[in-house]
Amino acid sequence: xxxxxxxxxxxxxxxxxxxxxxxxxxxxxxxxxxxxxxxxxxxxxxxxxxxxxxxxxxxxxxxxxxxxxxxxxxxxxxxxxxxxxxxxxxxxxxxxxxxxxxxxxxxxxxxxxxxxxxxxxxxxxxxxxxxxxxxxxx
Numbered sequence: 547x548x549x550x551x552x553x554x555x556x557x558x559x560x561x562x563x564x565x566x567x568x569x570x571x572x573x574x575x576x577x578x579x580x581x582x583x584x585x586x587x588x589x590x591x592x593x594x595x596x597x598x599x600x601x602x603x604x605x606x607x608x609x610x611x612x613x614x615x616x617x618x619x620x621x622x623x624x625x626x627x628x629x630x631x632x633x634x635x636x637x638x639x640x641x642x643x644x645x646x647x648x649x650x651x652x653x654x655x656x657x658x659x660x661x662x663x664x665x666x667x668x669x670x671x672x673x674x675x676x677x678x679x680x681x682x683x684x
Contacts, residue, residue: 592627596653599653606621606645632652
């Protein structure tokens with residue numbers, strides 16, 4: 547009996563494949579644009595780390611794994627955030643070799659403000675797109 551062949555949805559339905567491709571590209575572009583909106587305060591990689599710390603402290607190694615970067619790279623990112631007062635390091639009471647990284651009140655405020663500005667940017671784009679769609683409607 548021959549092995550079961552996997553079917554590819556895109557070969558079965560070209561219009562679905564086209565839609566999937568267009569949607570993927572649109573999501574990538576939107577993601578890139580939103581990431582770089584309101585970056586005057588922190589770089590996109592720093593913002594991402596701060597968002598991961600919302601509500602919980604993590605070790606630098608955990609952050610590196612979550613963000614898919616090397617531990618030395620995460621160490622530099624965390625050092626920049628500590629230097630600016632957005633995160634703090636706290637020694638692990640059970641293991642003196644380990645530290646936890648957590649948001650400061652300034653970091654939480656910046657995280658909230660950046661999200662608010664990014665949401666406002668997106669709302670403006672959606673409102674503009676909705677107006678364009680209505681103007682082009684028959």
